[in-house]
Amino acid sequence: MNLVDVHCHLNHELFKQDLDDVLSRAKKAGLKRILISGVNPPANREVLALVKKYPEMLRASLGIYPIDALGLAEGETGLPRQTVPINLAEQFTYIEQHLDQVTAIGEVGMDFHWADKEETYEKQAENFRKIIRFAIKVKKPLVIHSRKAEEECLQILAEEIKNNEIPVNQHCFSGRKSAMTRAIELGHYFSIPPNILISSNFQTLVKKAPLGQLLTETDAPWLSPSKDRKNEPAFVRETIKKIAEIKEITEKEAADQIWQNYQRVFGD
Numbered sequence: 427m428n429l430v431d432v433h434c435h436l437n438h439e440l441f442k443q444d445l446d447d448v449l450s451r452a453k454k455a456g457l458k459r460i461l462i463s464g465v466n467p468p469a470n471r472e473v474l475a476l477v478k479k480y481p482e483m484l485r486a487s488l489g490i491y492p493i494d495a496l497g498l499a500e501g502e503t504g505l506p507r508q509t510v511p512i513n514l515a516e517q518f519t520y521i522e523q524h525l526d527q528v529t530a531i532g533e534v535g536m537d538f539h540w541a542d543k544e545e546t547y548e549k550q551a552e553n554f555r556k557i558i559r560f561a562i563k564v565k566k567p568l569v570i571h572s573r574k575a576e577e578e579c580l581q582i583l584a585e586e587i588k589n590n591e592i593p594v595n596q597h598c599f600s601g602r603k604s605a606m607t608r609a610i611e612l613g614h615y616f617s618i619p620p621n622i623l624i625s626s627n628f629q630t631l632v633k634k635a636p637l638g639q640l641l642t643e644t645d646a647p648w649l650s651p652s653k654d655r656k657n658e659p660a661f662v663r664e665t666i667k668k669i670a671e672i673k674e675i676t677e678k679e680a681a682d683q684i685w686q687n688y689q690r691v692f693g694d
């Protein structure tokens with residue numbers, strides 16, 4: 427059984443001490459690939475360094491987090507902080523220079539939880555469109571963050587991406603049922619975190635979406651299914667169990683299909 431975590435932040439300071447243990451637990455749990463997601467220029471550099479160190483298992487997703495793109499610091503997050511707006515053109519050049527080490531573009535998108543919608547919609551939408559066009563140009567899949575901005579992100583993705591020219595993965599998608607339906611119709615993928623164990627929203631999403639459009643992620647160290655432990659890639663195992671239960675198939679069937687989905691979206 428090959429398992430995959432398509433979205434986590436192993437460059438987070440909470441993993442500085444125990445990364446080797448975390449990766450060996452992941453291996454034991456059956457994880458074959460782990461995509462580390464960048465959020466801003468310094469984080470993207472850390473992601474590439476990590477992937478270089480563990481080339482067998484880790485892959486890089488370089489991102490421009492919508493809040494970081496605006497230069498709005500959310501306070502200490504444990505990731506490198508971005509306190510001035512990101513120069514998108516410069517970051518695109520950086521990503522292009524490292525394209526052979528890059529598996530996906532993300533996390534990117536829009537966020538109206540940490541930034542006021544009235545004040546920032548225009549700028550966030552403008553940045554998001556530029557990033558989508560860049561991903562199309564370099565032919566890489568997109569990993570979308572759309573907190574409190576699900577419908578707005580779907581609208582822009584539908585306008586910018588024609589004929590599914592690049593795959594779209596919705597990370598931790600928390601939209602309402604109507605937004606779920608639209609994203610399913612657009613052919614988007616959904617990466618499901620282990621807190622599906624306690625979240626009825628993710629359970630509904632797994633019920634509604636075809637198995638062929640599901641992926642697994644952790645968003646580690648965040649979104650742990652248990653309060654007293656930080657999240658880590660090995661917990662994908664729990665998500666697979668839950669997906670198998672909801673879809674009424676075996677764990678192996680769930681894992682095999684998700685592995686195929688992973689290869690279709692992200693390649694190696």
Ligand SMILES: [Zn+2]
Nearest residue numbers: 433463533645
């Ligand atoms: Zn994330």
